[in-house]
Amino acid sequence: MTASLCGDRIEGLFVPLDAVDSDARDLLAGITKVEQTRPGTENRNSSRMALYILEMRILRRLVLVLLLSAVLLASVLCLSADPAEGESREQLLVPLPQTAPAPKDNPMTPEKVALGKQLFFDPRLSGDNSMSCATCHLPEKAFGDGLPRAKGHDGKILGRNTPSLLNVSFFEGYDWDGRARSLEEQALGPIQSPDEMNQDLAELERELNAIPGYVQQFQKVFGANVNRDGIAKSLAAFQRTLVTQPSPFDRYLRGEKEALSAEAKRGLELFVGDADCVRCHRGPLLSDGKFYRLGLSSKDDGRMFVTGKKEDKGRFRTPSLRNISETGPYMHNGSRKTLSEVVEFYYRGIPPEAADGLPVDVKPLLALTFTEIPAVVAFLESLTGEPPEISAPKLP
Numbered sequence: 001m002t003a004s005l006c007g008d009r010i011e012g013l014f015v016p017l018d019a020v021d022s023d024a025r026d027l028l029a030g031i032t033k034v035e036q037t038r039p040g041t042e043n044r045n046s047s048r049m050a051l052y053i054l055e056m057r058i059l060r061r062l063v064l065v066l067l068l069s070a071v072l073l074a075s076v077l078c079l080s081a082d083p084a085e086g087e088s089r090e091q092l093l094v095p096l097p098q099t100a101p102a103p104k105d106n107p108m109t110p111e112k113v114a115l116g117k118q119l120f121f122d123p124r125l126s127g128d129n130s131m132s133c134a135t136c137h138l139p140e141k142a143f144g145d146g147l148p149r150a151k152g153h154d155g156k157i158l159g160r161n162t163p164s165l166l167n168v169s170f171f172e173g174y175d176w177d178g179r180a181r182s183l184e185e186q187a188l189g190p191i192q193s194p195d196e197m198n199q200d201l202a203e204l205e206r207e208l209n210a211i212p213g214y215v216q217q218f219q220k221v222f223g224a225n226v227n228r229d230g231i232a233k234s235l236a237a238f239q240r241t242l243v244t245q246p247s248p249f250d251r252y253l254r255g256e257k258e259a260l261s262a263e264a265k266r267g268l269e270l271f272v273g274d275a276d277c278v279r280c281h282r283g284p285l286l287s288d289g290k291f292y293r294l295g296l297s298s299k300d301d302g303r304m305f306v307t308g309k310k311e312d313k314g315r316f317r318t319p320s321l322r323n324i325s326e327t328g329p330y331m332h333n334g335s336r337k338t339l340s341e342v343v344e345f346y347y348r349g350i351p352p353e354a355a356d357g358l359p360v361d362v363k364p365l366l367a368l369t370f371t372e373i374p375a376v377v378a379f380l381e382s383l384t385g386e387p388p389e390i391s392a393p394k395l396p
């Protein structure tokens with residue numbers, strides 16, 4: 001906590017100048033009062049008073065000068081104690097909470113989660129009944145698909161890599177460009193997308209209302225027949241259960257110092273220090289949820305798709321690094337196959353500008369040596385925690 005300690009220390013030293021002045025004033029008043037009440041000293045009082053006032057003024061100046069130099073010294077010390085060094089920046093990384101937060105209007109119940117799980121695995125959610133959420137988000141692939149870019153409707157290769165859904169509920173905005181603001185909102189996207197499940201929602205409601213098992217469950221959970229709002233809410237509730245067990249890194253953060261190998265510890269040092277990964281990869285998911293341009297592609301508008309701003313062209317949400325060793329290939333376009341390739345990219349591959357001339361948001365780590373890459377990779381590998389055991393349920 002060096003950074004915030006420094007902040008506190010500096011703030012503590014920043015006694016308002018008014019306060020200093022009034023302290024000196026009180027002191028002066030006290031002294032003169034004592035002088036005045038001493039009997040037989042009236043004559044000398046006026047000249048001694050003048051002397052005292054002069055002395056107090058000098059004292060006051062001195063106090064001020066001392067205070068200001070202390071403040072200056074403290075800030076210099078704090079600046080040189082860059083938060084990049086040592087433990088302070090490690091504090092930006094926190095253990096993964098063990099339960100996911102659910103919004104007030106969609107509380108989790110076992111029945112709702114069970115219903116969401118069925119819907120997640122049910123190919124009848126797609127237009128031609130061939131594709132479920134689990135076709136692309138496979139439990140055995142950390143709820144990704146292991147492909148560079150997703151394979152959609154009719155085998156079409158889509159533009160983006162399928163993200164893992166492990167721990168996904170800790171994000172606040174969804175998809176690589178952050179266009180969905182909740183898991184509920186996100187869920188209806190792939191169902192309707194002509195490139196993905198290619199389904200009409202009214203048609204889907206009709207279809208599922210013809211399946212007694214679904215109607216019964218919807219009545220029980222939502223007190224209504226099958227409807228899109230309930231489909232979205234159940235799918236979201238199920239996804240909120242996809243939380244991993246503590247990884248070696250979580251155990252390390254909780255004080256089990258031997259949970260990380262020496263190599264992983266060195267990687268962590270680089271991650272929070274010289275390599276400055278923690279600038280964007282921080283918090284429980286090791287993602288700040290913000291959008292950056294690393295200059296990987298010019299074809300995909302990225303965040304600009306949502307904001308309409310040219311400056312957001314090619315910017316993508318910082319991905320979670322949880323269970324990252326299981327979720328390759330990497331990047332929004334799946335252009336990096338292994339974690340070594342990703343880290344290598346940060347060391348030497350970041351281009352000076354994106355293909356369309358826009359500046360990139362990170363600089364290559366030219367001052368660091370390639371020999372550090374395995375250490376960073378070892379740290380990334382320590383972020384893998386046991387996923388919940390999920391297998392395809394029996395469908396109604």
Ligand code: HEC
Nearest residue numbers: 132133136150151152160161162163174175176187190196
């Ligand atoms: C054709 C493959 C495919 C299918 C089917 C599919 N997804 Fe996805 N999913 C993707 C891809 C690709 C993305 C990234 C989309 C983007 O960024 O534009 C994604 C993104 C997501 C995200 C956002 C993850 C994040 O980190 O922000 C969630 C949540 C999600 N999908 C859930 C679902 C659910 C629920 C279903 C079923 C209703 C589903 N997906 C069906 C491929 C698929």
Ligand code: HEC
Nearest residue numbers: 275277279280292296316317318319330331332342346362
């Ligand atoms: C300026 C913010 C920023 C910094 C600094 C940064 N990253 Fe990233 N990282 C991102 C963004 C954004 C992406 C996705 C980029 C894309 O697909 O276009 C990403 C992608 C990744 C991925 C691939 C994740 C996936 O699911 O595909 C890994 C691994 C990764 N970063 C590790 C690191 C490491 C290690 C460092 C330090 C050497 C680092 N990052 C520094 C923002 C950053």
